[in-house]
Amino acid sequence: MKEKIIKGRAWILTDEQGHLIEDIDTDQIYHNAHLHITDIAQMGQYALGNLKGYEYFPSKATQGDILIAGRNFGAGSSRQQAVDCFLSLKIGAIIAPSFSPIYWRNAINSGLAVLRCSQLTDLVSKRGLETGDILEVKVQSGEVLNITKNIDFSVEPMSPVQLAIYLAGNLFAYGREKPGSGQK
Amino acid sequence: MAKTIIEKIIQQHTQDEVKPGRIVWLELDLRTARDFGGPNVVKNYEREYADEPVADAGRTFFTFDLCTTGCLLRYADNQQICRLFARKHGLKVYDVDWGIGTHVLIEEGLAKANTTCVGTDSHMNLLGAVGCFGQGMGDVDITFAFRTGRTWFEVPETVKIKLIGEPDPSASAKDLTLFLARNLGTKVLAERSAEFYGPAVESLSLAGRITLCSMITEMAGIIGFISKASLRARQEMERFSCEPWLPLEADSEAPYCQEIEINVAGLKSQVALPPSPTNVYDLKEVAGRPINSGFIGSCTNGRLEDLEAATRILKGRRIREGVILKVVPATRRVYEECLQKGIIEIFLQSGAIVMNPGCGGCAEGHAGLTGRGEVQVSTGNRNFPGKQGKGEIILASPEVVAASCLTGYLTSPEAL
Numbered sequence: 001m002k003e004k005i006i007k008g009r010a011w012i013l014t015d016e017q018g019h020l021i022e023d024i025d026t027d028q029i030y031h032n033a034h035l036h037i038t039d040i041a042q043m044g045q046y047a048l049g050n051l052k053g054y055e056y057f058p059s060k061a062t063q064g065d066i067l068i069a070g071r072n073f074g075a076g077s078s079r080q081q082a083v084d085c086f087l088s089l090k091i092g093a094i095i096a097p098s099f100s101p102i103y104w105r106n107a108i109n110s111g112l113a114v115l116r117c118s119q120l121t122d123l124v125s126k127r128g129l130e131t132g133d134i135l136e137v138k139v140q141s142g143e144v145l146n147i148t149k150n151i152d153f154s155v156e157p158m159s160p161v162q163l164a165i166y167l168a169g170n171l172f173a174y175g176r177e178k179p180g181s182g183q184k
Numbered sequence: 185m186a187k188t189i190i191e192k193i194i195q196q197h198t199q200d201e202v203k204p205g206r207i208v209w210l211e212l213d214l215r216t217a218r219d220f221g222g223p224n225v226v227k228n229y230e231r232e233y234a235d236e237p238v239a240d241a242g243r244t245f246f247t248f249d250l251c252t253t254g255c256l257l258r259y260a261d262n263q264q265i266c267r268l269f270a271r272k273h274g275l276k277v278y279d280v281d282w283g284i285g286t287h288v289l290i291e292e293g294l295a296k297a298n299t300t301c302v303g304t305d306s307h308m309n310l311l312g313a314v315g316c317f318g319q320g321m322g323d324v325d326i327t328f329a330f331r332t333g334r335t336w337f338e339v340p341e342t343v344k345i346k347l348i349g350e351p352d353p354s355a356s357a358k359d360l361t362l363f364l365a366r367n368l369g370t371k372v373l374a375e376r377s378a379e380f381y382g383p384a385v386e387s388l389s390l391a392g393r394i395t396l397c398s399m400i401t402e403m404a405g406i407i408g409f410i411s412k413a414s415l416r417a418r419q420e421m422e423r424f425s426c427e428p429w430l431p432l433e434a435d436s437e438a439p440y441c442q443e444i445e446i447n448v449a450g451l452k453s454q455v456a457l458p459p460s461p462t463n464v465y466d467l468k469e470v471a472g473r474p475i476n477s478g479f480i481g482s483c484t485n486g487r488l489e490d491l492e493a494a495t496r497i498l499k500g501r502r503i504r505e506g507v508i509l510k511v512v513p514a515t516r517r518v519y520e521e522c523l524q525k526g527i528i529e530i531f532l533q534s535g536a537i538v539m540n541p542g543c544g545g546c547a548e549g550h551a552g553l554t555g556r557g558e559v560q561v562s563t564g565n566r567n568f569p570g571k572q573g574k575g576e577i578i579l580a581s582p583e584v585v586a587a588s589c590l591t592g593y594l595t596s597p598e599a600l
Contacts, residue, residue: 023370023404023460025568032547032571035220036258038227050570072370072404076568077547078306080224080322101340101375101406102306106322161207161336171328172232 004139004167006113008064008092010146012124012131013054020096020124024051024069025076026103030085032077043081044088063090066135068120071096074103083107093137095144095155097121108162109171113139115155123153139166186435188342189409190377193317193432197300204341204441214294214301215239215329218285219248220547221304223262224323226269229330239333241274245294247285247303252542253550254280283515283541284483286310286318287394291517293424297431302329307483307565309400309407313393314421315431317407340377340406341441342434347382349449354598356493357392358485358563358581360384361399362454366464367446373405376441379434384448386412390420391487398484399565402461453596456579458567467584471594476575477560478509478589479551480536480582481544485563486514488521490582495530497586497597503535504592509585510551511536512544536589545572561588 013021028051030043037043048057067086073096074082083106086094093113097120107114115137123129133148142157158166168174187195191202200208217225238244246266251259263280270277282288286308289295297315302308304326311318321335329335345368351360378400385396393410400408411433413421421429453467480486480494491513503509511531513519519541522528531538544551546564554560554575563585567577578594587595 025566025571027566027568027571032220035547036223036256036262038224038262052569072374075370075404076306076401076566078304078308078320078322079221080324083322098374100404102320102322104375105325109322109324109328159207159338165336171324172228175328175332 003141006064006066006092006137006139008066008135009062010129010131010133010135011061011065011067012129013051013067013069014124016053020068020070020121022070023072023075026074026079026082027076029074029082030079035079035081037081040084040088043085047085047089058089061089061091064092066092066137067094068124068129069094069096071098072100074100076100078102078106080106080110083110083112087112095120108158108165111166111170113166115142117153117155119153186437186439188377188434188438188440189379189411189432190317190340190342190407193298193300194337194339196298202339204339206339207336208339210300210335210337212302212329212333212335213299214243214245214289215326215333216245216247216285216289216301216303217266217326218246218250218304219259219263219266220250221323221326222246222266225304225327225330226265228323228327229269232327233331236331238273238275238330244275244330245278246270246275247278247282247288248280249284249543250547250549252280252540255550280542281516283513283518284486284543286483287486287514290314291424291515293426296425296427297429302326302335306401307398310394310398310483312397312400312407312409313390315409315411315429319407320401340375342377342379342438343373344379344381344440344443346443346445347380347384348445348447349384351384351448351451355451355453356581356583357388357395359451359454360448361396362456362464362579363448363451364396364446365399365403365456365462366454368403369462370404372442372444373400373403375404375406377406378408380408380410385410387414388417389414389489390417391489393417394487395484399461402565453581453584455584455594456567458576458578459569461566461579467594467596471596471599473594474559475507475561475578475588475593476558477507477554478585479545479560479562479564480509480585481512481514481551482546482564483514483543484565485582486512486518486544488518490563491518491522491527492525494582494586495527497583497600498534498536498590499530501534501590503589507589507592509536509589510545511538512551513541515541561585561594
């Protein structure tokens with residue numbers, strides 16, 4: 001299978017001390033005040049709208065951007081909108097040391113690449129990865145090249161089922177490709 | 185091969201090999217959606233499946249619990265979208281007059297031991313309290329589950345947690361839960377299932393079990409189980425399910441990824457200060473902080489027993505002038521029981537207001553928000569920035585919320 005490559009500009013979500021923000025919850029990603037919206041095109045404008053210091057994110061984000069966050073990204077509620085708002089902005093991928101279990105599923109089911117990386121904290125603190133760097137992510141193998149700094153690192157490859165759903169585009173497309181998936 | 189509780193429940197619902205880290209296709213006994221997430225499920229369904237039938241209309245439900253007054257047009261519109269879809273597909277709607285979906289599923293005997301259930305509610309895993317593998321999911325997952333009755337799931341590892349010692353008699357299930365959040369944080373249980381053992385958890389009532397299991401989400405876990413129950417909890421569960429409560433138990437050689445002992449001897453009131461539910465302190469360390477309002481309810485503390493505990497503090501007393509206390513019973517059944525026991529009367533006489541059942545203040549719910557600068561002491565489960573308006577939320581037990589509303593500052597019930 002041809003390697004799927006995501007190339008984009010990194011956004012490092014850090015606090016005032018420059019540390020990766022951990023436990024970013026879905027109310028910070030997509031606030032509950034906008035949960036009535038069902039049109040994905042309308043959701044991008046609220047992405048990270050409640051995360052201190054990133055309120056301007058939707059106006060600055062461009063297609064293919066790659067978000068870098070601290071551990072347990074997407075904690076809290078089960079809202080799909082916290083994924084959809086990034087699809088709306090055509091964000092390429094999110095990389096974090098870990099994701100909340102529900103967020104992890106929601107993203108894969110909607111075809112948003114979420115990739116775990118245990119080296120992130122180190123990379124960011126040593127300035128091996130900064131906002132604006134151009135990254136190239138090979139989804140299947142998990143190899144990542146920071147083109148700007150010429151540093152490579154790796155992310156955990158997705159498991160086969162997750163990868164299949166992601167490559168199909170979303171869970172619905174996967175279900176059509178494999179009717180009766182998992183049927184007893 | 186020896187298995188943990190979650191592995192056994194999953195094994196009963198899949199043909200795939202069950203091993204931590206493996207992805208299996210899981211048969212779902214119940215699939216639900218709420219007034220938040222539900223309209224998105226309908227939209228996805230109509231786009232992807234048009235007129236195809238749902239997998240099993242008798243086991244697919246809507247539960248409206250977030251905006252149970254339909255106070256804004258956008259929410260009323262969304263509820264109506266779900267109702268029309270339900271009518272078309274022959275699904276039952278537990279409408280705005282029922283209360284919190286997860287609690288209704290238990291009371292109606294739908295969520296039972298050893299079953300599987302999904303819904304658009306991140307606290308679906310509180311069903312672990314009755315031994316049901318409940319799991320919150322987003323609208324894509326739920327749409328797929330409506331249509332197929334299945335979902336994919338990565339079998340989690342299990343942590344075994346043994347609680348040693350006896351908490352102080354003044355400590356409630358919420359204090360125990362916050363203390364566990366304090367000890368476990370969001371790392372130990374991350375992406376894992378938990379099993380709790382020891383008299384401190386095994387003696388809990390159903391309400392107490394729900395309190396603990398509801399906050400596994402705040403500890404980043406998948407679900408928590410307590411396979412032993414007090415006689416009282418067992419009777420409460422059997423009253424709802426109308427069958428003997430026989431939960432699957434872990435094998436003695438079950439493979440745990442971690443075994444932990446936590447000493448809860450002498451445990452007293454705990455509170456979680458902003459900005460997160462794991463930012464927990466002994467109440468006595470922070471007592472005296474001014475508060476402006478209180479909230480008693482939510483899927484964590486909205487049962488009869490929780491409300492009753494608060495009225496034991498409030499009875500014969502008045503809430504401090506200027507402090508607002510909002511009370512929201514979890515379900516219609518709880519509301520009725522409160523009415524019969526005179527609990528609502530005590531709330532009203534103390535100066536509190538009692539609202540119709542539902543989720544309360546969470547997710548811009550019908551109990552309203554907090555304003556900028558407002559400090560609210562709440563029995564809810566989340567105090568992340570902006571979760572309930574622009575104010576600050578302090579999480580506590582019903583007793584501590586009641587005592588604090590009497591004085592206007594964080595107060596231990598024992599200090600009254």
